[in-house]
Amino acid sequence: MVDIRKVPTIQDVARHAKVSTATVSRALSTPGRVSEGTRARISEAIRATGYTLNQTARSLRQRTARTILVALPDIRNPFFSSILDAVEREASGRGYGVLVVNLYLGRETACRLQDYMLSNRADGLLLLDGSLDLETLRAMTMAPHSVPLVVACEEIPDAGFHTVLTDNARAAERATRHLLDLGHRKIGHLLGPEHNIVSRDRLAGFAAALEQAGLAPTPQWLFRGNFEMESGFSAAARFMSLSDRPTALFAANDESAIGFLSGLRQHGLQCPRDISIVGFDDLGVAPHYSPPLTTMRQPRETLGRMAAETLLDVIENGADGRETLRIVLNSELIVRESTAHPPQPVPAR
Incomplete structure (x- = not known):
């Protein structure tokens, strides 16, 4: 005999946690908007019911990719490793995947970014390079496309994009x-x-x-x-x-x-x-x-996390009426052994 069991649904989770399905959805997509106690009840309800989020089906219903695109100038540069790690952790925690594009191809890469964004393979763009053509970026971010964009690490002056950088x-x-x-x-x-x-x-x-x-x-x-x-x-x-x-x-x-x-x-x-x-x-x-x-x-980890957080907030909550953010983080002087007082001149004999 075949054992046919009903696949648990989000409604089952909501009934078990004694909350609405909308609250369960918020807890899964934007946990920061749900109280810690409610999140704990929902987590327990998910374990008890065996519910598994079908991200593919959800993306098809919502016509979203649940993915962000990160574009950086040189993936070989170790400077970006901890930034990318922080971005991935923040995105994963909110149910998003991350695609990475290396910008070594110059303008050709800018066209690739357009292809990614306008074919709905990503929901937003996190740009770690300020050298891309401004008109190309504006074409993506303005109606009718209105691609969510956050610039990090480098600033694009007078562009009006959300920006996270250091001092x-x-x-x-x-x-x-x-x-x-x-x-x-x-x-x-x-x-x-x-x-x-x-x-x-x-x-x-x-x-x-x-x-x-x-x-x-x-x-x-x-x-x-x-x-x-x-x-x-x-x-x-x-x-x-x-x-x-x-x-x-x-x-x-x-x-x-x-x-x-x-x-x-x-x-x-x-x-x-x-x-x-x-x-x-x-x-x-x-x-x-x-x-x-x-x-x-x-503070590269903080920079990556805040940049991803800003982009995901724009994706999920929209940009209407939102003030353009410019977040500047402070760097710290770390004194080690490569600096000392200047050498003393050798006295003449």
Whole structure:
């Protein structure tokens, strides 16, 4: 004999928990909108009834994908790992999957983003790159498509998109002031990509700290880079070619700082004996490098969680009348062994 059992439904869960089906639905899709006690009763009712959410059927009924798309400039960059982890955790907790797109194809990738969003394969876009064509993004976010969009990590000025980022200019100013407080007056800067807004903000913070100390950036101490380790390694060779060298350097990110340190080591220089170095990001390798790297710690997990939370709120609650959010998180100076007082001049014999 075949044992045919009735598949438990959301109505069964609601009856067992003594709540409405709408409350059960809210608890499953947006648990933050349901009290902890009610969520506990619903969780117990789900276990007791054996109810399993059929996400595919639900998505078909609601004509949603229950998926968000995350677009980032370089998936190889370890900076994004903890951000993506936080995004996935927040999305999963609210019943959403995550798709990741690498933006290395430039404008072609922007067209791919349009294909994803306008074919209903994702319900919203979390963009971790401020360099995409603004008109392409506006075309997606305006009627009739009205794709929910949140920009994180990098800002797109005057675009009017919800944005979650860190205090790049102020953090760079604090990093440079740390070197000034140690007594350095000859301070260089290893820049990021020339047209990147994060690079520009960190350069602006560097220059502001120098100006407050009555100094100005020295052009030959501004080393071009692109946030990659290899660019820091190359900058070390340019540093060695100078007849008058800075005693300290603020690097636009940790990867380039580590590349610079590696390059100096090949030339026989030691940090911080010969030069002090501050990075930016506090990557996982920063405290374990030799020497451990002084750096600005970005709250990457918080950034990822808040960006995902903002996007999911827009997806679920709509954007009508919603004020455009601009959330700026503070970075923290982490002092380690790569910074010290400037070397004392050797007295003449």
